[in-house]
Amino acid sequence: MTNATTSPNRKFKDAVYDQFARIGKAVAAPKRLELLDLLCQGPRTVEALAEQASLSVANTSQHLQILRAARLVDTEKRGLYVEYRLADDQVCQFFHALRSLAEDRLAEVDRVTRAYLNERGAMDAVEGDELLRRVRGGEVTVLDVRPAEEYRAGHIPGALSVPLSELKKRIAELPKRREIVAYCRGPYCVMAIEAVEVLRKKGFRAHRMEQGVVDWRARGWRVEEGEEAAS
Amino acid sequence: MTNATTSPNRKFKDAVYDQFARIGKAVAAPKRLELLDLLCQGPRTVEALAEQASLSVANTSQHLQILRAARLVDTEKRGLYVEYRLADDQVCQFFHALRSLAEDRLAEVDRVTRAYLNERGAMDAVEGDELLRRVRGGEVTVLDVRPAEEYRAGHIPGALSVPLSELKKRIAELPKRREIVAYCRGPYCVMAIEAVEVLRKKGFRAHRMEQGVVDWRARGWRVEEGEEAAS
DNA sequence: GCACTATTCAAGTACTCGGTTGACTGAATG
DNA sequence: CATTCAGTCAACCGAGTACTTGAATAGTGC
Numbered sequence: 201m202t203n204a205t206t207s208p209n210r211k212f213k214d215a216v217y218d219q220f221a222r223i224g225k226a227v228a229a230p231k232r233l234e235l236l237d238l239l240c241q242g243p244r245t246v247e248a249l250a251e252q253a254s255l256s257v258a259n260t261s262q263h264l265q266i267l268r269a270a271r272l273v274d275t276e277k278r279g280l281y282v283e284y285r286l287a288d289d290q291v292c293q294f295f296h297a298l299r300s301l302a303e304d305r306l307a308e309v310d311r312v313t314r315a316y317l318n319e320r321g322a323m324d325a326v327e328g329d330e331l332l333r334r335v336r337g338g339e340v341t342v343l344d345v346r347p348a349e350e351y352r353a354g355h356i357p358g359a360l361s362v363p364l365s366e367l368k369k370r371i372a373e374l375p376k377r378r379e380i381v382a383y384c385r386g387p388y389c390v391m392a393i394e395a396v397e398v399l400r401k402k403g404f405r406a407h408r409m410e411q412g413v414v415d416w417r418a419r420g421w422r423v424e425e426g427e428e429a430a431s
Numbered sequence: 432m433t434n435a436t437t438s439p440n441r442k443f444k445d446a447v448y449d450q451f452a453r454i455g456k457a458v459a460a461p462k463r464l465e466l467l468d469l470l471c472q473g474p475r476t477v478e479a480l481a482e483q484a485s486l487s488v489a490n491t492s493q494h495l496q497i498l499r500a501a502r503l504v505d506t507e508k509r510g511l512y513v514e515y516r517l518a519d520d521q522v523c524q525f526f527h528a529l530r531s532l533a534e535d536r537l538a539e540v541d542r543v544t545r546a547y548l549n550e551r552g553a554m555d556a557v558e559g560d561e562l563l564r565r566v567r568g569g570e571v572t573v574l575d576v577r578p579a580e581e582y583r584a585g586h587i588p589g590a591l592s593v594p595l596s597e598l599k600k601r602i603a604e605l606p607k608r609r610e611i612v613a614y615c616r617g618p619y620c621v622m623a624i625e626a627v628e629v630l631r632k633k634g635f636r637a638h639r640m641e642q643g644v645v646d647w648r649a650r651g652w653r654v655e656e657g658e659e660a661a662s
Numbered sequence: 663g664c665a666c667t668a669t670t671c672a673a674g675t676a677c678t679c680g681g682t683t684g685a686c687t688g689a690a691t692g
Numbered sequence: 693c694a695t696t697c698a699g700t701c702a703a704c705c706g707a708g709t710a711c712t713t714g715a716a717t718a719g720t721g722c
Contacts, residue, residue, distance in 0.1 A: 209621050210485055212547040216619045217461035217468075219540045220533045228459035229680070230448035237448075246699060254441055259681055261700055271536040280690065280698060290532055297528045301521055302451045305502040309450045316443040388447045390440050460710075477669060490711055492670060497709095511668055511719060 226270035227298060231255060232263050237299075239273060240292045240414050241346070241385055242353030243285035292414060313388070320393060331409055335381055336421070341374065342409075343382040345395040354413050356383065357424040364391045367398055379405045386412035457501035458529060462486060463494050470504060471523045471645050472577070472616055473584030474516035523645060544619070551624060562640055566612055567652070572605065573640075574613040576626040585644050587614065588655040595622045598629055610636045617643035 206214075227233055234253045238244060244252075250260035264284055267273045274287045286292055303309050334340050335356065342359040344351045351361040362370055364384075374380065380399055384391035387410040399406035417423050437445075458464055465484045469475060475483075481491035495515055498504045505518045517523055534540050565571050566587065573590040575582045582592040593601055595615075605611065611630055615622035618641040630637035648654050 206485075208547070208550065212543070212621065213465065213619065214461065215543045215547075216540065217465045219537050219543065220464050220530060221459060221461040222537060223529055223533050224455065224458035224460070224464060225679095227455035228452060229455070230445065230452040231680085233451045233455060234444065234448045254437075256682075257699070258683080258701090261698095262680085265700085282699065287536060290535060294528050294532050297525055298454055299451060301525050302454050304521060305518060306450050306453060309447065312443070312446045312450065316439070316446075319439065388444065390443065456709095462710085487712075488669075489671090489713080492668095493710080496670085508719085513669060 222270045223272070223294075226267055226272055227295075229263065229266075231259075232267055233295070233298075235260070235263055235267065236272065236286075236291070236295050237385070237388075239284060239286050240295060241350045241412070243276075243283045245281040245283055247281075249284065293418075296414065296418065317393075320397075328410075331381065331407060332411065334379075335409060340379045340381045340407075343374075343380055343395065344384075345382050345391045346384050350385075351428075352426060354417075354423045354425050356413065356416055357422055359383075359424075359428075361428055362395075364395055367395055371398070371402055374399075374404065376404065379407070381407050381409050383409040383412060386410070386415060453501045454503070454525075457498055457503055458526075460494065460497075462490075463498055464526070464529075466491070466494055466498065467503065467517075467522070467526050468616070468619075470515060470517050471526060472581045472643070474507075474514045476509075476512040476514055478512075480515065524649075527645065527649065548624075551628075559641075562612065562638060563642065565610075566640060571610045571612045571638075574605075574611055574626065575615075576613050576622045577615050581616075582659075583657060585648075585654045585656050587644065587647055588653055590614075590655075590659075592659055593626075595626055598626055602629070602633055605630075605635065607635065610638070612638050612640050614640040614643060617641070617646060 235249055238252055246261055250257045271287055272291050273284050276283045335342055344355045344359040344361050345364045347363050382392040382395040392408045396406045396408045466480055469483055477492055481488045502518055503522050504515050507514045566573055575586045575590040575592050576595045578594050613623040613626040623639045627637045627639045
């Protein structure tokens with residue numbers, strides 16, 4: 201079949217697919233996918249990434265260097281810190297293509313999330329597009345419960361920034377009568393779930409929106425940057 | 432930081448990213464990417480895949496089972512053979528997203544292909560969109576040099592099926608005056624390159640089109656199926 | 663039944679990968 | 693100038709992976 205000395209065609213193909221596999225290998229580890237997901241929300245330091253992905257700093261650094269070797273992320277030295285960011289918007293899109301491929305093809309993804317939501321006490325069914333419509337129409341108070349930096353890097357127009365960690369302190373600021381919709385990083389981020397739990401306990405009418413800023417942007421809708429208007 | 436007993440949030444996230452990584456792991460091996468690429472052209476038996484990817488049958492079977500476990504491919508028993516096919520069109524799209532990410536981000540891909548083309552004797556620069564326009568306009572004779580089954584599974588409208596293996600025999604069928612454009616599986620498939628070499632040696636005006644059927648379809652253009660009209 | 667074929671399974675080996683630990687670099691800060 | 697802090701590097705271990713070889717499991721045709 202293939203003779204002992206591999207043909208130049210074969211060599212070429214092997215070389216090309218080896219290159220493609222560099223991308224594949226980079227996204228073959230769950231923790232690297234988690235890091236990519238976080239970086240889709242905006243740039244971050246190694247330490248921040250390590251904490252948010254529950255990794256040691258050394259380990260995080262190594263994963264990031266693998267991602268950098270695959271040219272998926274870039275670094276920038278900012279004073280004492282090293283800031284990691286996605287190398288290109290295409291990377292974020294690719295991550296989301298991978299994610300939705302997994303959602304569509306692997307029934308386990310759905311199973312796992314359902315199990316988790318059940319365990320947390322039967323979250324109501326997400327209302328999907330109807331909820332999005334009301335958010336867009338400004339019919340509800342929209343809460344961005346992510347850390348303030350991520351809000352600054354981009355948020356849904358009109359959303360208030362109330363990081364989950366500050367929610368209890370600042371709960372008095374929120375309008376009691378109006379319906380509240382909380383969102384965070386996306387469908388697999390649990391901050392909005394917790395926020396809704398807190399809000400409901402205090403008597404608010406609160407819902408969780410699965411979509412994050414990235415999904416919002418993917419639909420071609422406008423994303424606002426910077427601080428919110430002074431209240 | 433994270434206490435000994437991992438929080439349920441962490442467990443959930445780990446479980447979710449583990450699932451995503453199943454897709455990642457599936458595309459982490461160059462040979463599996465090559466198999467996926469081949470399957471993008473149409474269904475095939477294990478043996479055919481093994482031969483075209485220069486793998487042993489047993490090894491091919493194992494790779495295919497990994498792809499199947501990730502739900503990227505499906506099997507169908509056809510008499511004595513097992514036919515493997517992509518589980519969904521989304522898989523093909525995902526493969527192409529990965530490929531173009533690699534092309535855009537990894538300079539090595541370009542370097543490797545240039546080196547190969549040079550070695551083969553300075554292929555002329557591909558003319559890209561201008562060539563595509565002429566192909567669409569029917570201004571040239573279009574040659575599909577892939578094996579006949581692949582032609583049948585889908586080809587560029589109006590293209591003639593002349594598998595590379597039969598080209599020398601059937602070269603008399605081709606119109607001598609008209610310009611010929613040959614295509615095969617895509618930019619990293621070498622059959623069209625070889626076809627053009629043969630044609631030029633025989634005095635034809637021949638060019639290679641980088642794009643394959645998949646790229647054609649990705650642009651939203653019509654793809655024809657089945658045999659060519661009797662000549 | 664029998665031989666034949668396409669594919670899969672099982673076991674073994676060399677290699678790679680993820681993660682830990684601890685030392686190291688290089689830029690502020692006292 | 694020593695200290696502190698963010699991040700990286702190096703060495704190591706256990707688990708996993710790609711590929712080979714040889715046996716086992718279907719279907720087909722006689």
